[in-house]
Amino acid sequence: IGSIMSLTHVENTGAAFSILSGNAVLLLAITGVCVVIGLVYMVRHKDAHWTMHAALSLIISGGVSNMIDRALKGSVTDMFDFHFWPVFNIADIAVCVGCGLLIIYVLFEDKDNG
Numbered sequence: 001i002g003s004i005m006s007l008t009h010v011e012n013t014g015a016a017f018s019i020l021s022g023n024a025v026l027l028l029a030i031t032g033v034c035v036v037i038g039l040v041y042m043v044r045h046k047d048a049h050w051t052m053h054a055a056l057s058l059i060i061s062g063g064v065s066n067m068i069d070r071a072l073k074g075s076v077t078d079m080f081d082f083h084f085w086p087v088f089n090i091a092d093i094a095v096c097v098g099c100g101l102l103i104i105y106v107l108f109e110d111k112d113n114g
Contacts, residue, residue: 003083004082004083005080005081005082005083006081006083007079007080007081008078008079008080008081008087009077009079010077010078010079010081010087011073011075011076011077011078012075012076012077012078012087013074013075013076014027015027016086016092017086018086024070024071024074024075027070028067028070028071031063031064031066031067031070032067034059034063035060035063035064035067038056038059038060038063039060041056042056042057048105048109048110049105049109049110051101051102051104051105051109052102052105052109052110054098054101055098055099055100055101055102055104055105056098056102057098058094058095058097058098058101059094059095059098059099059102060098061091061094062090062091062092062093062094062095062098063091063095065090065091065094066089066091066092069091076089076091077089078092
C-alpha cells in the first residue's frame with residue numbers, strides 16, 4: 001500500500017524490537033512459562049469476565065504461534081511493515097490486542113482489584 005504499509009519478509013531471531021536476538025532457547029523457555037501461567041490462571045478463574053478469557057486466549061495463542069515458528073526455524077517470520085514501527089506478524093497482533101483487553105479487564109472488571 002505504497003507509503004503507508006508494505007509486506008516485508010523478516011526472520012526475527014529475537015523478541016519484540018529484536019531484543020535477545022539469537023537466544024531462541026531462552027525465548028522459548030520464557031514464552032513456555034508464560035503460556036503455562038496463563039493457562040493455569042484461566043483454569044483457576046473459570047467464572048471470570050469474558051474479557052479475561054479473551055485476553056489470555058489471544059496472548060497464549062500468539063505466544064504459542066511464535067513458539068512454534070521459533071522451535072521449528074529458530075526465528076519468527078514477520079511481515080507487516082508500517083515504515084515507522086518494527087516489522088511484525090499476526091501473532092504479535094494477537095498478543096498486543098490480548099494485552100489491551102487484559103488492561104481493560106483489570107481496570108474495569110476484576111473484582112479482586114480493589
